[in-house]
Amino acid sequence: xxxxxxxxxxxxxxxxxxxxxxxxxxxxxxxxxxxxxxxxxxxxxxxxxxxxxxxxxxxxxxxxxxxxxxxxxxxxxxxxxxxxxxxxxxxxxxxxxxxxxxxxxxxxxxxxxxxxxxxxxxxxxxxxxxxxxxxxxxxxxxxxxxxxxxxxxxxxxxxxxxxxxxxxxxxxxxxxxxxxxxxxxxxxxxxxxxxxxxxxxxxxxxxxxxxxxxxxxxxxxxxxxxxxxxxxxxxxxxxxxxxxxxxxxxxxxxxxxxxxxxxxxxxxxxxxxxxxxxxxxxxxxxxxxxxxxxxxxxxxxxxxxxxxxxxxxxxxxxxxxxxxxxxxxxxxxxxxxxxxxxxxxxxxxxxxxxxxxxxxxxxxxxxxxxxxxxxxxxxxxxxxxxxxxxxxxxxxxxxxxxxxxxxxxxxxxxxxxxxxxxxxxxxxxxxxxxxxxxxxxxxxxxxxxxxxxxxxxxxxxxxxxxxxxxxxxxxxxxxxxxxxxxxxxxxxxxxxxxxxxxxxxxxxxxxxxxxxxxxxxxxxx
Numbered sequence: 001x002x003x004x005x006x007x008x009x010x011x012x013x014x015x016x017x018x019x020x021x022x023x024x025x026x027x028x029x030x031x032x033x034x035x036x037x038x039x040x041x042x043x044x045x046x047x048x049x050x051x052x053x054x055x056x057x058x059x060x061x062x063x064x065x066x067x068x069x070x071x072x073x074x075x076x077x078x079x080x081x082x083x084x085x086x087x088x089x090x091x092x093x094x095x096x097x098x099x100x101x102x103x104x105x106x107x108x109x110x111x112x113x114x115x116x117x118x119x120x121x122x123x124x125x126x127x128x129x130x131x132x133x134x135x136x137x138x139x140x141x142x143x144x145x146x147x148x149x150x151x152x153x154x155x156x157x158x159x160x161x162x163x164x165x166x167x168x169x170x171x172x173x174x175x176x177x178x179x180x181x182x183x184x185x186x187x188x189x190x191x192x193x194x195x196x197x198x199x200x201x202x203x204x205x206x207x208x209x210x211x212x213x214x215x216x217x218x219x220x221x222x223x224x225x226x227x228x229x230x231x232x233x234x235x236x237x238x239x240x241x242x243x244x245x246x247x248x249x250x251x252x253x254x255x256x257x258x259x260x261x262x263x264x265x266x267x268x269x270x271x272x273x274x275x276x277x278x279x280x281x282x283x284x285x286x287x288x289x290x291x292x293x294x295x296x297x298x299x300x301x302x303x304x305x306x307x308x309x310x311x312x313x314x315x316x317x318x319x320x321x322x323x324x325x326x327x328x329x330x331x332x333x334x335x336x337x338x339x340x341x342x343x344x345x346x347x348x349x350x351x352x353x354x355x356x357x358x359x360x361x362x363x364x365x366x367x368x369x370x371x372x373x374x375x376x377x378x379x380x381x382x383x384x385x386x387x388x389x390x391x392x393x394x395x396x397x398x399x400x401x402x403x404x405x406x407x408x409x410x411x412x413x414x415x416x417x418x419x420x421x422x423x424x425x426x427x428x429x430x431x432x433x434x435x436x437x438x439x440x441x442x443x444x445x446x447x448x449x450x451x452x453x454x455x456x457x458x459x460x461x462x463x464x465x466x467x468x469x470x471x472x473x474x475x476x477x478x479x480x481x482x483x484x485x486x487x488x489x490x491x492x493x494x495x496x497x498x499x500x501x502x503x504x505x506x507x508x509x510x511x512x513x514x515x516x517x518x519x520x521x522x523x524x525x
Contacts, residue, residue: 003223003258004251006244007041007141007174007203007229008034010275011056012073013241014231015045019281026054026278029064033067034232035269038260043071045224045228047095048088052094055227061096071141072097075128076104079117082130091137100130102177103143104162106161107150120159122165130168142170145203146178151190159197172201174226180209180239184219190434195224203227205369206242208234213242216336221257228259232275245272249289269322270488277487282461289321292490309334328374338363358370370468370477370496378491378514385517394450394516396421397509402436402501416443422451435490437463437504448512457463457486458515465500480506486515 011027014020022030027044031354034042042065059068084090091099104126111122130140137505142165144150150158162173169416174196177187188206193200202218204227206213216442218226219311228251230242245268251257251263272290276283285293295318318325327341341353342359349356349379363373366383373380385391404414413432416439420427429447433439441460448455462483480495489496495506 002256003205004225005040005227006259006352007043007071008039008226008232009043010034010231010233010235012043012045013237014235014279017235017240020235020279022052022278024052025080027052028059030275030278031060031065031068031070033271033274035068036268038066038264041067041071041099041227042300043101045096046073046092048074048091053415054091055081057095057097069098069099070097071101072497073101073103076125077127077132079115080119083128089129089132089314091131091387093138098139098285099171099173100133100138101141101143101339101396102133103160104165105143105146105150106144106158108154110146110150118256123128123160126161126490127164127168130165130170130217134169140169141174141203143174143176148177148182148186148190149174149179149192151193152186155193159193161195162198166198166200170200172203173198174203174205174221174227174229175225176205177207179214180213182216183210183212184208184215186224188219191223191225193222199202203224203229205229206243208239208241208243209238211239213240214246214250218255221251233272233279233281233287235279235281243287245290246288249316250419253320265320265479274487277485282483283490288314291324292326294318295323296328320367323444326377328377342384343379346388347392355388359387362387364374370479372479372492372508373494375481376492376494376510377522379493379510380464381412381495382510382513382517391513391517392520394513395434395451396420398426398441398507400505402440404436414439416440418443418447420444420447420512422448424458425451427451434513436501440501440505441508444508444512452516452519454486454519455512455515456465458484458511460511461485461490463504465503478503480504482508482511484511484515489518491515
């Protein structure tokens with residue numbers, strides 16, 4: 001079986017994405033997760049660029065990855081000086097990483113106009129740097145920056161940069177679509193030229209500025225590349241990097257090309273969600289393979305077809321990547337879709353069971369009150385299980401109060417007090433937040449954590465409010481949807497009321513109950 005190495009740059013290139021900021025501890029946690037999953041190379045940062053990355057490499061030496069190889073990142077030496085005079089290069093040479101990745105210019109325009117040097121000096125910068133680092137015992141990847149643009153403009157020179165890296169001792173050369181402007185046919189054609197020009201492995205590093213990074217990476221592999229670089233969830237500068245979640249699934253499940261250990265395939269969704277959690281970013285629901293909506297079905301015919309034969313509307317089984325199917329409940333879902341969801345909770349019920357009719361009637365009644373369960377699958381599961389008596393009463397809120405004050409132009413934080421009861425014992429907690437919902441969420445979790453420590457892992461990732469009947473003005477019903485995560489799973493709950501705070505609290509209660517129900521099922525399985 002053909003194999004391809006996976007080179008993850010979440011901690012380096014991904015960290016250049018907007019609003020992404022890793023602490024040293026975050027980077028260590030991501031490193032462990034990538035290592036456990038079976039990633040080959042983890043590019044962890046530039047130790048010469050900031051103290052945080054330098055500290056990371058020191059900490060990683062104490063507890064190195066078990067399988068993956070750590071890679072330090074840097075650039076070729078500066079023009080017209082020796083490698084020994086380049087402080088950044090010296091720091092890179094002294095790092096404890098066995099592998100280093102250095103980028104250099106392969107586009108003649110960049111060499112002449114951006115770093116203002118001659119084409120010959122640029123080749124020397126590449127060659128000298130790699131010789132220097134290999135002399136220090138490092139294994140060097142050469143990132144041929146702007147290679148595809150360079151090859152379009154001056155193919156002879158672009159290929160010379162690869163040959164210079166090969167001759168100097170690089171273990172592989174990586175072709176970079178740095179501007180992210182190429183299409184798959186261009187990537188395939190140019191990659192083939194590079195494969196024919198050198199006798200060392202070729203890697204591919206694409207950016208997603210035309211939304212083609214995954215397709216471009218696959219095209220490069222088909223043309224002979226044996227390493228794919230990217231980030232697990234596609235984060236990175238501008239429009240991001242190649243989404244490795246998609247690449248891994250496409251190569252391994254679709255093309256039969258080995259990327260990660262076979263047992264890691266079903267861990268792909270969990271890895272992507274964990275990385276998003278550490279990045280403090282919401283994983284896009286429509287992201288292929290790992291997104292919450294990747295296997296969601298709403299139309300009645302689609303839902304019925306999937307129920308009869310999943311291949312009718314799913315290209316793979318969601319379980320193959322650790323995801324799950326979601327039949328959305330709505331006015332277009334149909335009775336069979338509702339019954340299917342009920343059967344997931346109680347397989348013994350049929351369309352003629354009195355409980356089935358009662359649940360459907362209950363669902364209609366709740367929708368009349370403003371509830372909608374299309375996206376709030378967790379609230380629907382709780383609703384059905386409570387009706388069937390299949391869930392215990394984890395807690396009750398005896399009392400809650402929210403205080404918000406504003407003096408002139410100053411907006412003080414909202415405060416919340418919550419009193420909860422669990423098995424006859426009570427706990428009162430208070431907290432502040434950025435707004436009343438944040439305050440009540442924090443106070444509720446603080447109180448429940450006394451009884452259920454795992455609740456501390458839960459936090460909101462999305463909050464939506466919709467006015468259901470605008471004609472009623474301030475007396476209108478509102479619907480609140482809350483998306484929550486514990487770092488492993490994502491779920492959505494709903495609340496409805498004429499009071500937005502009450503609707504929010506209802507959705508929050510469902511969120512906490514769902515987490516506790518989930519924990520219980522794991523204990524009993």
